[in-house]
Amino acid sequence: AQSVAQPEDQVNVAEGNPLTVKCTYSVSGNPYLFWYVQYPNRGLQFLLKYITGDNLVKGSYGFEAEFNKSQTSFHLKKPSALVSDSALYFCAVRDEIAGTALIFGKGTTLSVSS
Amino acid sequence: DAGVTQSPTHLIKTRGQQVTLRCSPKSGHDTVSWYQQALGQGPQFIFQYYEEEERQRGNFPDRFSGHQFPNYSSELNVNALLLGDSALYLCASSPTLAGGELFFGEGSRLTVL
Incomplete structure (x- = not known):
């Protein structure tokens, strides 16, 4: 069965520091x-999103994520955090065999302090 | 270009009642999915509609039913409401059944008393 794990309920970083949210x-x-x-x-x-191709995916608002097949991970990263990045982040997966529904993790709250 | 729109935004019901939630997909999208997000949890897949048929269903009881109309809009119906049905109900659309990213509406917040 498909599943997603986000091991951290909360991630705290200072503004300007790099951030990582694990999945x-x-x-x-x-x-x-x-x-x-x-x-x-x-x-x-x-x-x-990552579908295929380059393992490093760039997205909106300066975020990027790295797909690691051997570790079955897809961690979200940003080189320099902003206070406005504070929010709840969800990782989701779809299995090309099982269907088109997205399965979500429980979420990680990112708190960026000034 | 309007995104995914949902109505109502908030509603309160009592146990045993029935509720209908509505969703209009993003322009050009023909596939609609519904998710339930309980407080402090990630969204849970309820079902997906394409070409007016339920194509995939998550682990939800038959009290949860849906419909898709010819204009691609969709309804979620929940019968015999339980306290545990209190949640944010999210509608998402995508351009094809094959998937890709989903575009979500703002949700309908259901409170069951």
């Missing part, structure tokens, strides 16, 4: 991987 996954076939961000009382906004 690992489990699928039967080739993974399609996604990151979404959610602000309070709002829907989810798409940040980036």
